[in-house]
Amino acid sequence: MENTNTTTVTEDVDAVSVEASVEEASTLDRRYLRPKEIAGFLLTSFGQKNLSQYVNAFRQFFAISFLGMSGSTYGIIMFIESIYDAVDDSISGLIIDRTRTRWGRLRPWLVIPTPFWAIAMMMLFTTPSFLVHEWQKVVWTVVAIFVYNLGMSYFGAWTIMLYNITPNNNERDNLIATSKFTELFGVFLPSIASMCVGFLPGLTHNAVGMQDIYTGFAAIITIIAAFTAFFGFSAMRERVPLASREQMQEVGVVESFKNVFKNRPMFVLVLSGFFNGFKSVGVSSESFYWMHNSKNVAHGSIAGIFTGIPNYIMVPLAPKLIRKFGAKKVCVASGIFAGLAYGATFLIGIMGNGGKGFLVDWEGHNAIINLAVITFCLTVCGLPNQLMNVAGAVLQGDVYDYSEWKTGMRNEALVQTVQNYFGKAANSITQLLSGVVISAVGYVARKDEFGNIVPESNYNTLIGFWAIFCLLPAIARFLYGVTLMFFNVDGKFKEQMLKDLEVRRRERLEKMNEDEAPKIADAE
Numbered sequence: 001m002e003n004t005n006t007t008t009v010t011e012d013v014d015a016v017s018v019e020a021s022v023e024e025a026s027t028l029d030r031r032y033l034r035p036k037e038i039a040g041f042l043l044t045s046f047g048q049k050n051l052s053q054y055v056n057a058f059r060q061f062f063a064i065s066f067l068g069m070s071g072s073t074y075g076i077i078m079f080i081e082s083i084y085d086a087v088d089d090s091i092s093g094l095i096i097d098r099t100r101t102r103w104g105r106l107r108p109w110l111v112i113p114t115p116f117w118a119i120a121m122m123m124l125f126t127t128p129s130f131l132v133h134e135w136q137k138v139v140w141t142v143v144a145i146f147v148y149n150l151g152m153s154y155f156g157a158w159t160i161m162l163y164n165i166t167p168n169n170n171e172r173d174n175l176i177a178t179s180k181f182t183e184l185f186g187v188f189l190p191s192i193a194s195m196c197v198g199f200l201p202g203l204t205h206n207a208v209g210m211q212d213i214y215t216g217f218a219a220i221i222t223i224i225a226a227f228t229a230f231f232g233f234s235a236m237r238e239r240v241p242l243a244s245r246e247q248m249q250e251v252g253v254v255e256s257f258k259n260v261f262k263n264r265p266m267f268v269l270v271l272s273g274f275f276n277g278f279k280s281v282g283v284s285s286e287s288f289y290w291m292h293n294s295k296n297v298a299h300g301s302i303a304g305i306f307t308g309i310p311n312y313i314m315v316p317l318a319p320k321l322i323r324k325f326g327a328k329k330v331c332v333a334s335g336i337f338a339g340l341a342y343g344a345t346f347l348i349g350i351m352g353n354g355g356k357g358f359l360v361d362w363e364g365h366n367a368i369i370n371l372a373v374i375t376f377c378l379t380v381c382g383l384p385n386q387l388m389n390v391a392g393a394v395l396q397g398d399v400y401d402y403s404e405w406k407t408g409m410r411n412e413a414l415v416q417t418v419q420n421y422f423g424k425a426a427n428s429i430t431q432l433l434s435g436v437v438i439s440a441v442g443y444v445a446r447k448d449e450f451g452n453i454v455p456e457s458n459y460n461t462l463i464g465f466w467a468i469f470c471l472l473p474a475i476a477r478f479l480y481g482v483t484l485m486f487f488n489v490d491g492k493f494k495e496q497m498l499k500d501l502e503v504r505r506r507e508r509l510e511k512m513n514e515d516e517a518p519k520i521a522d523a524e
Contacts, residue, residue, distance in 0.1 A: 032166040032239055033175065040235025041165070041175065042182040044110065044158055047228030049186025050221050051117070055148065056280070057190050058214060059124050060434060061287040065445045065453050066211045067127050067137050075435020077142055085149045092153040093415075096160075104238040106164060109157035111233050114226045116151030120144050125218035127211065158232070163397050164240045167505060169498060173319060176393045180386055181315040184308060189224070191301040193217040194290075198298020206450040240505070262406055263415065266399045268487045270419050275479035276335075281434045281472050288438065289469040292456035294371060303375040310379060311386045318390035327394040328490045334384030334391070335481020342474030345377040346467070381473070388480075398489040405497050408504070437468050 063069045099105045123144035131137050162179070166172055196213045290300035321330050403415050441464025446454040456462065489497065 030168060031171055032168060033171060036235045037165060037237065038175065038178070040232040041161065042179055043228040044232030045179045045182050046186055047225035048155070048158060049183045050189045051121070051225040052152075053187050054190045054193070054218065054221050055121070055124065058193070058287065059145075060285070060438075061291075062125055062211075062214055063141055064435075064438065066214070066451075067131070067141065068445070069134075069137055069141065071435040071438035071443070073134070073138060073435070074141070075432045075439075077138065077145065078435060079429075079432035081142070081145050081149065084146065085153065088150060088153050092156070096154065096157050103233075106157040106161050106238060107233050107236060109154045110161075110229045113151035113154040114229055117148050117155070118151075118222050118226060120148030120151065121218050121222045122215075124148065125215045155229070158229075160400075161232075161236060161238070162393070163400050164238045165236055167240050169397075172397060173322065173394055176397075177315060177319045177390050180318070180390045180393065181312070183389070184311050184315065184386070187304065187308070189217065189221050191304050194287075194301040195298045198296045198301070201450070201452055206452070209450060210452050263399060263403050265395075265402050265487050265489045266415055266419060268483065269395060269399060272331075272335075272480045272483040272487075273419070275483055276476050277430045278433075278476035279473040281430050281437065281468060285434065285438065285465065285468045288443070289465045291453060292443075293462050293465050293469075294374075295455050299371055303371065303378060306375050307379045307382050310383050314383065314386040315390060318387050321387065322391055322394060326490050327391040327398070328484060328487045330387055330391040331395065331484045331487075332481045334388045335477050335479075335484065337481075338381055338384050338388075339474050339476075339478025339481065341377075341381040341383075342470050342477060345374075345381055346470045346474060348373070348377065381470075395484075395487060395489075398494065401497065401501060402489050404504075405501055437464070441465060441468070 060074060063074050064071055096106065096109055099108065101108055123140065128140075131140055162175065163172065166175070193213060196217070197210050200208050200213060201210055286300060287297055291297045294300075318330070399419075400415060403409075441461045442458065443456060443461050443464075446456075448454055456465075
């Protein structure tokens with residue numbers, strides 16, 4: 001009799017084990033995302049990318065060239081703004097992580113911040129007539145930038161949605177690659193703006209000025225970004241199990257920060273992001289290069305048509321390379337390659353004004369040849385850009401997963417807050433440099449009778465623009481790749497970590513169902 005019972009118990013245990021294994025396998029392979037959700041995330045990505053790209057590309061150029069602010073003054077404003085933004089992110093991260101509503105933790109923050117950055121966009125790209133004195137321009141710009149960053153701090157919940165709408169890592173990685181492909185169209189509207197600035201004033205005999213074009217596109221892009229954010233809010237769901245309000249209250253604010261500081265891979269990303277941030281100095285100054293070295297700001301958009309082509313090939317290729325080599329190795333190789341490519345481009349020449357370069361004498365060459373050569377060089381430099389974007393987003397997901405594995409709680413917003421805190425504290429240096437370097441090369445904006453910018457002719461200033469344009473990105477990319485060699489969530493360790501998380505999440509769901517069962521029974 002005892003043997004029969006033992007056999008029955010053993011068979012039951014085996015059956016439970018088999019059932020658990022089947023359930024685990026089905027969970028790992030299960031697809032969660034509906035087409036509408038994918039569309040919602042991708043459209044939100046499109047709107048946000050166009051908005052941020054427009055601001056990053058043109059706000060410095062607009063403030064210095066049209067508002068009449070000096071480069072040094074702008075740099076100081078951005079330095080102070082970065083410090084404030086780091087503190088603001090600390091608050092917003094805690095609020096987002098502890099938000100619990102009927103719509104979820106993250107979705108409300110897709111729509112709540114939209115009025116803030118909408119107002120800020122109009123302020124950043126207008127020059128009201130009452131702004132006469134320097135101090136008035138400073139106050140206007142400070143308010144605009146602070147309001148913009150306040151809205152974007154909470155809208156940052158959108159980036160975290162990527163890691164919460166599906167618990168399936170393969171599905172998440174595929175969505176990352178798809179979103180990065182969609183983001184390629186995020187430079188579409190800013191590129192059209194540059195084309196219009198370059199050609200429209202001449203075609204309309206200056207009836208439509210450069211400043212009017214920047215203001216008009218700011219309004220259009222803001223409307224599109226707001227619409228896509230509302231659509232994303234209505235289309236997406238959050239699926240990764242979260243700690244309850246009670247569990248969150250058990251872990252205080254100080255303890256939450258302590259848990260985040262135990263996250264080693266996060267600090268590696270912070271350091272790599274600090275080095276890579278120096279590229280933003282070159283990016284924010286691109287309009288100066290195209291306007292003055294190349295003599296037409298529209299040349300940047302023309303070059304972008306060709307330099308962007310490889311991106312459409314590299315994004316679909318990225319998931320295959322990540323599966324074969326791992327996200328870490330892809331980022332390391334991409335960063336070092338880009339650093340060397342930018343360095344070689346810097347040595348070729350200044351590519352502007354038909355002047356003599358460092359290794360090549362470009363004197364006598366026409367603008368078309370210069371544009372063709374710089375376009376080719378930038379295409380080579382940009383080959384790994386999308387590999388870094390896709391693989392970098394995967395590494396960010398690894399940081400969030402590591403935090404959950406290490407502490408038992410999923411606190412992406414707080415992790416992102418700490419990352420942003422260090423990143424923006426470091427970014428304050430690059431923001432200061434972005435304005436200071438423009439003054440350092442001796443540039444002072446000159447306008448014609450229609451209020452349009454007159455191209456610079458001073459050779460030393462053009463060399464300075466060229467150095468900002470490609471030497472700083474060379475250093476930034478190279479140090480980014482080297483730093484990520486120390487990222488530890490990789491290989492077998494990562495595989496075991498994901499298995500552990502799968503078990504813990506299933507146990508959490510089972511416990512939640514057990515806790516809800518008595519409440520349902522009492523209600524009945």
